[in-house]
Amino acid sequence: MLELKAGALQARIHPEIGGLIAALEWQGPDGRLHPLLRAPADLAPSTVAPNRMGSWAMAPFANCAFDRIIDDGEQRIALPDNRLGGGHCIHGFGWESDWVVRGHTAGHTVLEHRREAGPDPYRYRVTQTIALDEAGLTVKLALTNEADQALPYGLGHHPWFPAAPDTRLRMTARGALLFGGEGYRATGASALDGGGPYAEGAVFATGGEVAWSFLGWDGTARIETPSTGLAIVLTASESLRCPVVWAPPGADFLCVEPQSHAIGSPSETAAREAAPLTQLAPGETLEGWLRIAPEAL
Template identity: 75%
Template sequence: MLTLTAGPLSARIHPEAGGIIAALDWRGRDGRLHKLLHSPDGAVPSTAAPNMMGSWVMAPFANRAFDGIVDDGTTRFSVPDNNPRGGGNIHGFGWQSAWAILGHTAGHTVLEHRRSEGPDPYRYRVKQEIGLDDAGMTVKLAITNEADRVLPYGIGHHPWFPCAADTRLGMTARGALVFGEAFRATGSKPLAEGGPYAGKPVFATGRETAWSFLGWDGTARIETPSTGLAIVLTASKSLRCPVVWAPAGAEFLCIEPQSHAIGSPSEAPARQAAPLKRLQPGETLEGWLRIAPEAI
């Protein structure tokens, strides 16, 4: 485990368990300690199932490859089923891997996950650079195709944010996938006036929330008046296809900046809206996200 600190911020990272940022805490000017990521007391990161806490890398694609198929319309192959509920591959391989530590200082670390073998053609290197400053945390991602052929890739990060009954979410997007059964896209649609969160409504609705947004402007603001905390998430232009998800009654909400739509690895309607990126051997796909606290 690694601990990073900078001013009022601290982070706990587990390279051995998927390189997960298991906790990110901020001490406000009033002296109160706020959790910026959903991190239940006593929770231990695992590689047995996707962690419902912290924030972690999705690579070599984000979210679902349904039925274990990667098909970008040009290249098609199978990947191992790693979804405990079945139905294909979920979130790639990074969250199940031990990450090497390439560097570590008080407020900064660089981790690496490399895949050099497996039943599928994916051979790649992912670097995750995590840095704290006095005002927030920045995570930089870079995935490099180390295979000897062109392959489709995607990246993302999966933050779990605390959510209370009065939590409000503000973000705008130009469009979204239309979901059929089990988050499988049947098409996409434009969103009027910035979409459902443009007016910063209360997030909790008593039912499951699931969106795969298109044309996001790159900023999301989570405000919880009862705790006096706002969390601002920003992301690079390469990660503007966020998934927003939470089950009914959850104490968290997920806003997942990623490079493609939720089912793009395997579903034609999703890849038509926002596909994976075909990388030449040695080519790199990069992105970044930032999480910053504010008092309200």
């Protein structure tokens, strides 16, 4: 485990467990230690299944390749099942891998995950540069195609933010996927009026599942919880403007996941038409960044 610290911020990172940022905490002006990422005391970091804690990189694609297939309209690539028998491949391979530490200081680390073998043609190198400053945490991602052929790639990060019944989410987007059938399979996409359901900072908790794959996000999301006196501001690069927003019923968390493509784009035609993966020739690189910053309410 690595520890980072800068001013009132501190983070714990597990390179050997999926490169997981297991905790991010901020000592606010009120003297309290506020969790900026969900880190339940009874949940241990693990690569057995994607953790419902912290934040972790998604590569060489984000979210789900249904039926274990990458289909970019020209080629179909079979992938291994990494969803505990669910028949799909989820969030790529970085979250279940041992990342190598390439550099580490008090407030900065560089992690690398490299895939050099497997039943499919994906061979790549992805680096996470994780840095704390006194105002927030920044994660920079860079994924390079090391295969001997052009392949479709995607990137993302999966933060699990703490939430309470009074938590409000403020973000705007121009559109969203339409889901139908099992497991968020896209049937199309639609424009959103007025910036979408969270443009005015709606209360997030609805009593039911929340699931959106937004398109045309402006790159900023603000999560406010008056009962804790905390606001969390998430920003992301132009390359990660297809965020997934998700939480199951009654959850004490919400996910706002900056990613480079829509849910299901690896395998689903409707999702690919809305926001596809990025075709990388051998040696080409896909980059992106996100930042998490606290504010006192």
